Amino acid sequence: MSYRVRNMTKYGDGGVVEVSHTSEKTFKLAIFADSNIEDVASVDGRQFLLTSGAGDVALLDCERKKVIARTRLPMHRFESMFRPGVLALEERSKAFVWPREGRSFFVLDIPSLEIDNRFSLAEQIEGDKYRLIDLTDEELLAQRNSYNNLPASEGPLRRIPVSRQGNCAVRADGTIIAPIEYIQHGREYVSDYQVKNGKKISSTNTLRHTIIEICEIDLNKKKCKFNKITTYNGTTIGPRYSLLDTISPDGKFAIGLSRGPRRKTKTPETRWPLDSISCAMPAGEYAYSLDVWDITSTPKLHRQPVIQPFRDSGLIKEPRLDGDVSDFSPVHAVATLMSGMRAAADGKLDDWRESSDSQSENEVFVPSETPGSWGTTRLAEGDFTHFRFFGHIVHLFARHMPEVFHAMPWDVMTDRQMRVVAKTLKAFYAYAGGEAISIVWTDDPGTFLTLTHHGTIREVHVTKGVGPEYRLDLAALPGSGSNLPKLSSGSRLEYVHERTFALEAGVFRFEFELPRTREYSAWPSSPPVPVPTKLTRDRESYKREKNAIKRLIRQIRPGFVKIKSENPEEIISGLRKLAAEIQVSFREITAGNVWEPVLHKGKKTIGEEAFCGILKNDGSAKAIAALSTLLDAFLAQQKTGALSFWKIFHDDDQTPALAPTAFALIELTGTVPDNVFRFFTLRDVEHDVYTRDRFANLDLTEEQRASPALFRLRVRLATQDIADGSRGSNLAEFFGFDHELKSVISGELNAAHLADMFAEAASAEAPNFYWDPPHDAGGLLKIIAGGLQGNEPEIATLKSELRKRSNLIAGS
Structure with missing residues (x-):
């Protein structure tokens, strides 16, 4: 085995x-x-x-x-x-x-x-046949081109955009099959109306079409061929819901979402006039289905297995709408569109505009498109996709305008029609994606399982149709009830062996064995079959597993430095080794931007706060040099320039990596070394709480606290906090500046000197002002001046000095 x-x-x-x-x-x-x-x-x-x-x-x-x-x-x-x-x-x-x-x-x-x-690219030979080549960015630039500007569709040179969620497969003859998925933009339409300064402003959107292709790759000949499968119209599906879910392991079939709802019985002729339109929802009449494409040669639709009938209660969970359709404004609004949609599809839109149906449509929609009428009369277009109404709206389209899901004359349709259709298609594909959030192939050729967000599993054969639906029996498991997972697009099925499968759902993992079946049908009708299920990982075991994984990764990750004891000499030696490894393996050491410099003594981990404490007690020049070397190695790997901030934090998500080291160096030296000052210029103010709390507890003498170096650092930190804007602008509340303001009032500190210090700090921080306000250094000085409290003449002088420097900066 x-x-x-x-x-x-x-x-x-x-x-x-x-x-x-x-x-x-x-x-x-x-x-x-x-x-x-x-x-x-x-x-x-x-x-x-x-x-x-x-x-x-x-x-x-x-x-x-x-x-x-x-x-x-x-x-x-x-x-x-x-x-x-x-x-x-x-x-x-x-x-x-x-x-x-x-x-x-x-x-x-x-x-x-x-x-x-x-x-990396396909160069056209003729038609759908291409040569596989690789061009660097410099080579593309020499051709006055760039990779992102190249088309994903047919052309002399094209990209090969593999589906983000798809998988490649290899056929028996060695041909590799790659699923291709890309977006083409269709027509632009008015998507919304707003009122600005008393004027009606329209917003536009673009209809997007998702193109699905197969790329057949011959590695020996270094050639490939593109075969189009289908187009999904009007989609805005992102990577969560890839429309092409999987290629069969033998490379013969492609599985994707069907482009519209599947109907159990033959669609009757559309009944007109408008008052005969029905949105009634016959139980089990419509369903979500998958498209199975035979891709052994030119792709052709092989089968459309139904995976989930619409429930009696609609697509989601609300009671059916009983009564006249006009009682429900979103459904009624869509119903009034049907006549115009039919006219657009038949090329008779101009004649329709003079009809009574057109007038009925305007009576419903014009108030929502007229700024003066907005309010209680405005039709909430978001309600088109609300779960209370969406099932009925899909039935309206499926019964009376099924072309919406396949092909429509988009260029001649009205903006109003486009708005409703685009919202409907987007929501339908999103709901449909929830009925097949994971697909896994079994050991039976041509058979796969689909997982729905309802928690059921459907077995499907590419030729024979749909098999049984299974429901995992979770009720008897420990912690059943509120602790059991809710399935989402992140949940996935896994093949284990033979007929044993696993379900990963958040922190939970289940394993179950399915019976073999020979019963397949065109339309599922039997209720779900309960399947005995084993819980192999719950919340507690997940935590244990996660900790075990961290230990294993830590042992192979560079920066795993062992020491024999916790005496200062061993700590100093270990930090020198760690600094050397940071210089050559920084990316691996700080993977995921979660990292704390630590040393390992046997099974014990000596964290950053701990080794800083040991070296502070030691107080030797070697201890200072070791911490400084560690900080220098870290800083050498940091990006410089505008918007360069701390990105790496301890596992607690609060302590910036190397911040304890920086503060230890301040306390050991009694001043602010240059590398420490540079470290704090990279401060991520938005996420940093540690610096404020740690600064308030610095172990320094009064003389050291009054040093020019520490004063300069405090100015920079206060400038950063006020620029962030989340803690106000009263300078007295930041890093002990209430003391300096008292000194200004008493005449011990010159207001012009203090204003000069903040002007210097504001100018240095200005490249990092990506939020509004303060916009620039001058704007920040005005904010600081405006936040000063007190009516003393000296405070007024300080405000004037700050504003004077603000005007000088603005003038320059």
Whole structure:
């Protein structure tokens, strides 16, 4: 039997797998130190390929319990967010790596993982046939082009935009099948009306069409061919709901959401006139379905298996609307559109404009489009997709205007029609995505499972139709009830082995075994079958698992420095080693922007506050030098320039990394070293609470507190806080400046000198003013002046000096 490898860190800051085998004890292994695992592919049941979100590839040998090869894939200059998927090709000597985000495709040798081939673009040979090439940003620039300006559709040179949620597959002949998904913008239409300065202002939006294609890649010939599957009209679906969900493992079928509701019986002829339109919802008459496309040659629709009939209560959970349709304004409003929609579809819109139906439509919609009538008479267009009404609206379109979901003459439709249709299509695809939030293939060829947000699982065969619907039996599990998870787009099914599957839902993990079935039908009718379910991870075990994963990652992450004891000499030596590792492996050490510099003595962790305390007690020059070297190494890796802020915090999400070290250096030296001052110029004021609290408890003498260096730092910190705006602008409330203001009043401190200090700090901070106000340094000085409290003449002088410098800055 082969090994099984489970990804335990799909959304973590490092990569850990759990390896299991029937004849061996399950074990966990850390693979990546600085990024989560994106994909896992078996090479031969013993060796597995793994990719990380940062673009790493590793080859794991389960028998040897170790990674035997690894590489970091090179990216183009402006390429990021690579998120690679991986396939082991049939001959098992090559690996294919593709980008879910990014642009570079790689062919790697196994086991060396050396790059054998790379491509990022398709250059047209003729028609739908292309040559695979790779061009750098510089080479594209030489052609007066850039990657982002290249089309995703047909052209002399095009991108290869793999679906973000899709997976590639390899056919028996070695052809790689990649799902392609991209957006094309359609017509512009008026989407909303607003009133500004007494004038009616219209806002516009653009109808978006999602194009689904298949790219057949021949690696030997370095060529590819694009085959269009379908177009989803009017979509604004993001990466949460990829419209092409999966390619079958054998590369023969593609699975996607159907473009509209499926009807159980044949659609009758549309009945006119308008008063005969019905939005009644026959029980089980309509359903969500999937499109199964045969992609072995030119793509063709193979089957449309129904995965979830609309409930008697509508698409969602509200009671049916009984009574006259006119009693329900959103449904009635859509009903009045039907005649005009039919006229648009038939090319008779101009004649329709003179009809009584057109007049009826205007009576409903014109008040909502007239600023003077807004208020109680305005039709809330958001109600079109409200769950109370949306099921009925979908039925209206499905019964009387099914073309809306497939093809309409968008260019001739009115803005009013476009607004309603666009909202309807967007909501329909979002709801439909909830009926297939995860798809996983079984060990039966051509069979897959779909997971719905209702918590049911449907078995589907690409040719035979829909099988049973299963419901996980969670009622008997410990903690059942309010503690059980709510399924969302992040929930996913996993194939374990044979007929055993797992469901990952938040912190919970369930495993269950499904019976084999031979019963398939065109339309599901049986109630869900309860399935015995085993809870393999709850909240408590998730916390234990998370802590175990952190320990494993910490051990392979650079910056794991061991010391023999907690005496100052060992601490100093350990910090020097840590500083050296930061200089060469900063990204890996600070993965996920969550990091605390620590030292390890056996199983004990000595955190930043702890080792700073030990060295403060020591007080030696070597202790100061060790902390300063650590801070210098950290600062050398920080970005400089405008909007460069702290991004790395301790695990408590409150303590900035190296802030305890910076404060320890202030207390050890009695002043503010240059590197400490620079550290605080990078302060992330919006998220920093630690600095205010720690500054208030500095262990300094009165003479040290009055030093010019500390005064300069306090001015900078107060300037940052007031510029942030979230804590007011009264200078007396920031970093002890109530003392300085008293000194101004008593004449001990010159108001012009204090104004000069704040003008210097405001000018230095000005590049970081990305919020409004203060806009610029001059604006900040006015805010500080306006926030000063008191009627003393000296305070008035300080206000005048601040405003004077504000005007000078504005004039310059």
